[in-house]
Amino acid sequence: MNKKTMVLPLLAACLLATGCASKKDLVNCQTENKELTRNYQDAKEQLAASKARVVSLEEQLAAQKELLAAQKKAYASLQNSLDKSLTNASQNNISIEKLVDQINESNQYIRHLVEVKSKSDSLNMVLTNNLTRSLSREEMKEVDVQVLKGVVYISLADNMLYRSGSYEINDRAAETLSKIAKIIKDYKDYDVLIEGNTDNVPVNASAASMKNIRNNWDLSCLRASSVVQALQNQYGVDPKRLTAGGRGEYNPVTNNSSDVARQRNRRTQIIITPKLDQFMDLIDKAPDAE
Template sequence: MKRILLFGASAAIVLCSCVSQKKYKELETKQKETQDLLNTATVKLNSCLEEQRVATTKVESLQDQVSTLKNTNAALLSNQGDLATLSKKGAENLEKSLESIKEKDMQIKTLRDAMNKKDSVTLALVTSLKGALGNLNDEDIEINVEKGVVFVSISDKLLFRSGSYQVSDRAKEVLGKVATVVKNKPDFEFMVEGHTDNVPISNNCIVDNWDLSTKRATAIVRILQKDFGVNPARMTAAGRGEYVPVAENTTTSGKAANRRTRIVVLPKLDQFYTMIEEGMKEATEASKSGN
């Protein structure tokens, strides 16, 4: 009889272990998927910033080339003394230099126009967001631009109760305003980031701060999609946990500042650079056809 009881108890322990292992694997898989999404978004953002830096460098390089060509022409004119005495070869070289200057000037203008257009679109987005959310206190929501990227940071007291990822009714009103703006800006994608302070959390629904921040970001994305019709293909949900603080976690106010949800609006820079390439091509063709 004792053997039967021992066998039954052993079987129950094994079954419980299997169930626990299965749940662990599911959570592990979900965490990996979320991390992959975050890594992809981070790589994309870094790539966009690098492309912007390359474009700026290219403008500076073209300006240097124009300056060099102008100096070359000045030297040719000085050495020859008078246009009437220029040799045929010198005149041809001068003509080619002038053609090159014209082409470079048009390319520079194209680059500047493209950059100004991107900056104008970003400014229009910021203006629209501030206009839609203008009735909120500064401590609840902040909108700023860094390196051409728009950031909307919303405090957790506006969105969630402490330790919860259930979105409040007041927050839905705010998210509706944000959704109205971003839906009218199809040239932007955005990432919703959840952030926490460093106070540990663990209960039946939440494993840790990583889990809480991810659940909060996902809750926001679902509402934007289901309640306000934002295209899910334009959104990424990411949990950053406690590891990207904006203030020290040693004070109550610092912890409150770190508990936030941030919407990172990303311009589609591939379209921006396609526009630059097309403009450069048109400038070159126009320069050739004008002679």
């Protein structure tokens, strides 16, 4: 065998080994790329959740600032009353001791109102935290939870709740509604309003699923009613605490200029509020004089 004949097999073996190594490197790179992509997606979702939390905290801070401003205004009014009373005290023989007692009673009542408001805010915060912790990351993509002026708003996308072009609850919504129902049942002193909302696209009355539905008013009311009945019949929520209502296309969160915007407007809100009569009883019941 001559030298030229021996070199060719060796060269072929080298090329084959180089090809195998490159293919292995490519597979490793693809695997690493997939892992990095997953990590990047997780980071995006965590960032979105953190931003939502920041917005909620900013809203709570704004509410506390409003409360502080109201307290300052009440204090200024009391101070003004005191100044006027002191000015007229000598002329009208008003007892300074009695005036001080009245001011102390007023201050005590203001403290009572602040305590009531703080208690309500604390309960709402606990309710919101319990709800968000019970929902999965996937559910949180289609469920928005906010506290605005002492009221908890849970907004659910219509494509998560209903069958396409219908007001019937779909199977995919069952797990999420069951979690929300558990929170509602845990907070028995709260009333629940289910509010349906649509975009501004007219209802296709000729569609079989839209039979007897005249317009978006009908559709929004029927969707809210479907959620109310599911909470009552499937998850055992006391119907005396539930109210169903529809706002049609007239309560949008954004304009209807695009498919994405219209999708945001098609939503159902579960609005949880302290029972008004009980809250007013707390306010009306002045604390005992010290």
